[in-house]
Amino acid sequence: MPQLDVAPVAPVATSWLARYHAVRAQSQALCAPLLPEDTVVQPMLDVSPPKWHLAHTTWFWETFLLKEYAPGYQLFHPDYAFLFNSYYNSLGSRVNRADRGTLSRPPLADVLAYRAHVDDALSTLLDERADELPAAFFELLELGLQHEQQHQELLATDIKYILSTSPLAPEYLPATQLPAPAVHAAPAAWLPVPGGIYRVGFQEEGFCFDNELAAHEVLVAPFELQNRLVTNAEYLAFIEAGGYRDFRYWMGEGWDLAQAQGWEAPLYWVQKDGQWHRFTHHGLQPVDGAAPVTHVSFYEADAYANWAGARLPTEAEWETAARHFGATPARGTWLESSRFDPQPLPADADPAQCHQLLGDCWEWTYSAYHAYPGYVRAAGALGEYNGKFMVNQLVLRGGSCATPESHIRVSYRNFFHADKRWQFTGIRLAR
Amino acid sequence: MPQLDVAPVAPVATSWLARYHAVRAQSQALCAPLLPEDTVVQPMLDVSPPKWHLAHTTWFWETFLLKEYAPGYQLFHPDYAFLFNSYYNSLGSRVNRADRGTLSRPPLADVLAYRAHVDDALSTLLDERADELPAAFFELLELGLQHEQQHQELLATDIKYILSTSPLAPEYLPATQLPAPAVHAAPAAWLPVPGGIYRVGFQEEGFCFDNELAAHEVLVAPFELQNRLVTNAEYLAFIEAGGYRDFRYWMGEGWDLAQAQGWEAPLYWVQKDGQWHRFTHHGLQPVDGAAPVTHVSFYEADAYANWAGARLPTEAEWETAARHFGATPARGTWLESSRFDPQPLPADADPAQCHQLLGDCWEWTYSAYHAYPGYVRAAGALGEYNGKFMVNQLVLRGGSCATPESHIRVSYRNFFHADKRWQFTGIRLAR
Amino acid sequence: MPQLDVAPVAPVATSWLARYHAVRAQSQALCAPLLPEDTVVQPMLDVSPPKWHLAHTTWFWETFLLKEYAPGYQLFHPDYAFLFNSYYNSLGSRVNRADRGTLSRPPLADVLAYRAHVDDALSTLLDERADELPAAFFELLELGLQHEQQHQELLATDIKYILSTSPLAPEYLPATQLPAPAVHAAPAAWLPVPGGIYRVGFQEEGFCFDNELAAHEVLVAPFELQNRLVTNAEYLAFIEAGGYRDFRYWMGEGWDLAQAQGWEAPLYWVQKDGQWHRFTHHGLQPVDGAAPVTHVSFYEADAYANWAGARLPTEAEWETAARHFGATPARGTWLESSRFDPQPLPADADPAQCHQLLGDCWEWTYSAYHAYPGYVRAAGALGEYNGKFMVNQLVLRGGSCATPESHIRVSYRNFFHADKRWQFTGIRLAR
């Protein structure tokens, strides 16, 4: 189990139950616009079929909570543990990740029945036995909620990728409700952050993942951060200046990959009638120059920064700045907005403030995803939750338009390999 | 367009329409037991998603008949030609074959609407304008029916493969209706065929594919053929004698492949509770020793024959024997039986007759699939129907339990690469 | 051991010894122009390092003759059996074929010492004990000589490939001795061959490989054959007519391969200063229009024939024609000429004769390499010599400019996969 340094929030049974139902309902709501066919395919290795997400999150509840704490609990199906384990070596063999998209069975209807079965059992448990359950149960309950929220973000991004592979460019949601594109973005400004010894990592009350611990001090030199995310218009200038054809801006491995795969723009950008469009949850849409650029790899973010004469912030700089500027999720774009795209900063936004730190886009940092000082991998299966990924990836910060708003913190550490583009990733410049 | 040496059968509009509707209905009937999820996946390259089969056969009618002969015909959707072309280079670019299983859209419902749209248009055309249509139209109509029947066989075998990938071993049809396994097969007997100059290739009336032409004479030396297919019990003796572990019986490429993939038995065989079972259209079933062995590659068929001190017949031998013994489809097992498995020869079958030549299993021959003397590739897109495959594959003869009964002839030439196992392929010995 | 239907030629010890030494010396002479560095690399899987060829042929003598028949023979090195076994499963594990080019040790000098050691032992055996040796020994001796001649052809073609990979285009032999290119080739003429029942396969005295047996009758329909090989000038017309860009001429698998690998001309052709050149054993040379085209795959040969309105002969047609026209090796180009390239037919050649059937280029046939009727794989390791390759390849006939002249027969069957181009392969048209 991840390290929790404080008791979970609000350990009152009714409140837990309400949170549980709200989170579970949100996962299914995300799949409501899909057809059964959409829920089964896996067009690339990083993407999982939506019905797999719906089942895997359910398997988590069944495996870590119901089997342990619900007396007499009956497994919904004996083979589901094999089918829906993601990566836990402790829990035995599992379906090869590359084969998730070939399994038409169990169908979506059975997965929904599985969800109902588990929801019933957990509701009953919370209703009838909350008083008898130990603190460890509630820590797992909290973790299960956080885990399911993480899969909600993956659902949103995987669904986008799945629909994008069809030449029909289907809409997940009707485009009719979209606002008109902004004409101009607010101009970018550089904001100074003073140097010093800062404390980073989780240091508040409530829940955090084990990878945010231990909080510790870091020495940060003075630096400046841009007050908003890089926009599509700015990124387009990089494209048009030949940024994708000049190796000098690129990490070597990034350049080789970009050449091999023929990258010429962010993921989902296509030329149509001589104009750049983007595939979105609302079908194919013209690129909005004022909106933050997204679906860029670390390689592209880093190359852009080099071209722009700047750099990406480190993880410590980012968190220091977020704390310094008092970042809050209040004005960010989150999963709950159903926008599924980062939004332009209003032209009248205060240039002295630092915007979009939380929400809209995950911001690539130039920090490897390594363990914090004092980090200890937990015993048992949950020890595989974070620790075994702590090499070869980069940290991203701040959450995105596909993150549930209640899921984020300034100390939250997300991580992806440098080549990944299917998440809502964006660019914040430092210098 | 393939070479037709006679007029198509029964060029009367009402009869054509009835045949058209019967064939089209059969394709959809095969998919009726499926869920939408089953119709979208492609667990290996040789397999196509069922909804792709349903759409591709429809595209064939639209492209080759309606666009050419139906005045004012409106395409159902402008992108479907790209989506559902299989391999015709003449007709422009197409979806990469490996990506067929990632396209959740268009969904099954749209494909069924596509079928209805095309069926309406073709029915109207046949109803209202049959008299005006040229002979070339009816030749294409005949070809379209044959083409759709070919895809029915693929539907049956691809569906089996798709369902087999799930650890749940789902049933396509309920197993409750299956007969009890036979206890003993009729003993095998060798039947002599006299040598001489024989005429092979299509030489009857009615339809044939261009690859069955030109009929020509071959010199066949005297040989003997076994009077039935090799059974599971016989093949099991080969397995138990170490046939999969002794390279001396194997072609070199077959041996390397079998080692690399860990073959120990035909496709779909699994050990369960110490006994061999087979995945079937009726779920997992014990191996019936009396039934013909099926789902073997050429490599396995050839290794078995070597082990048994015999050999596979050549294509010319097979056809000569089939004509010599007066093979008819009457007692074979066909798609229409819904058995989806080759059936045991009754214990009291006449040992002096040659059984199971037509139906039950495609029989591997030791003949490469090459053009017959005088073969000429047709002009235009239909010239790609057969000719471009005439190297690196082997001929199979006789049809299988997944072939529509009306689709077969003694001159019919099927062909697959030596490693393929997902069709209903079997073994007939010669010496 | 291969089936020999007659006693080997000239079973007199002195003559055997002379032949042995002549063949062994020829292998080393082929490597004389090489540097040690050239003898170790393997730039593609089909190519073996020259020092591997020199060692493997020696291993054959040691394994099949000396270990069996030379009393008290001492192995040169205990690890060489593992290092230099090519593909005999009967003889235990061996170096992975793809790794042959990474083994710098043993070096060339040690391989030459190995050759001397084995030559000494075999000379002594033949000198001192010829009278005691059984007929089986002399059959193996004959096979060893034929085997080493086969590797001489591979040495010549592998050396060419190895040198070709260097941008320096090094000469194997000085180009100064080359004759001036011919200006015109003799015009091609079609020669008729009457139909009938012919006997094919080995039916003479002396040695043959087991794959040439049993001789048997075939029914051949009347056909015409071109009286010479297709020339570079003729093939260039195909290139310039867009033959490499029009799928209609191509087998499907050939087309896909040609696209994937960017084929635009035969192997070794490069544009330089706006003119086609070919890499040869004499460095880079302008294409000689009058010389036979070579280094084409079956796919290219077949596509060319389709474009030219003709076809490739079958194996039976080729051998029937060779016997009909009384083909002899007398005027062909062979390894012994050190030309290492097929030569133009003199402009005054008799158009009523059929030229170049033996020597110059291996001629692709449109016949799969399958066992002849009555073929039986030998017992023991030599049963792997030919039989296990009898599927998925095509027969080539007639020998080439890299074949030792004494190695060829009209019944000789060579075989390669349809995509291979590094041998001296050429095109003969039939219709």
Added chain:
Amino acid sequence: MPQLDVAPVAPVATSWLARYHAVRAQSQALCAPLLPEDTVVQPMLDVSPPKWHLAHTTWFWETFLLKEYAPGYQLFHPDYAFLFNSYYNSLGSRVNRADRGTLSRPPLADVLAYRAHVDDALSTLLDERADELPAAFFELLELGLQHEQQHQELLATDIKYILSTSPLAPEYLPATQLPAPAVHAAPAAWLPVPGGIYRVGFQEEGFCFDNELAAHEVLVAPFELQNRLVTNAEYLAFIEAGGYRDFRYWMGEGWDLAQAQGWEAPLYWVQKDGQWHRFTHHGLQPVDGAAPVTHVSFYEADAYANWAGARLPTEAEWETAARHFGATPARGTWLESSRFDPQPLPADADPAQCHQLLGDCWEWTYSAYHAYPGYVRAAGALGEYNGKFMVNQLVLRGGSCATPESHIRVSYRNFFHADKRWQFTGIRLAR
């Protein structure tokens, strides 16, 4: 050009010339025990053929110094720039890295002539024109010497890998001169390092690479470091405790790789007669329990540390400790010793001192190889020297038994991917 913050050492022409000749001679001396065959192969992608190293280092002098500063310099060969460029995109196309081992030409003799040609020209230049040459020339001269020393280390490790692929286990140097294995290693002790703000990065006089700049302050928490490298005996305990079979100690990607490749011990370890041996520059030798373990990947180093209840130091900790303990190269094992293996710490070594920090083994740190604050990539081709590799790799510190002694510094940053094992990499524990 890399950032140099001070003038190069000893800018006196005679001294430069002596250093130049000494470094150049050392490269060739390393190849003296090789045969020409050894200098051409590339058994894996990370390894380059020795003659490529000899040529590439020469190309560096020709390209960056002679072409720029030697009036009238004649290129040795016009194609060598293409052949021997390693990874500089600025300098045009180059041989694909995977193809280096297929080029037998130019042979070793030509490469040595190339070296002599360049050495002559550079000697003449230094002899005759040293006074006229600008400071930039001497900075490049220094860089060229450092660059060639880096390739000396690669030569030593690549030669080992090349010879290891032969089942003959050839000796690079005779084993007769090896000392007897030590019986016991000095016991390990933990040494404390106080926390504080430390300055890391190059801060001395003389040469450094641009990746060691800018020197900057870091905050280091108090920690302990082991006073010597982990030994073979200690690592063997990890193996015998099942360390390679228990995923809990491993990073996920490391575990998957170790399973896929069947790792059971460090690279070069083999069981022989029931005992662990190691392939070394002196052939196959029994594992010396007292010697430092080497040829381990980061994954193995990290798994070992987890198993041992410790961790790897960060880069900042390592450098801080090295400065704190006054590490000097005096007692380390270096290339010049011709030992080519890390040596045991004498049993009577002072346990209060920190040993083996410099020399013997590169020590894996748990720090990603990223740019230091203020790092700026240089303009031009030399800007590709370090900067483009600054992601996805890990820092190693301290030099090894294959590093020239004059090449090392406490601020020296080496870097490899986490899976690499062919360098002399070792393990130092922290906690």
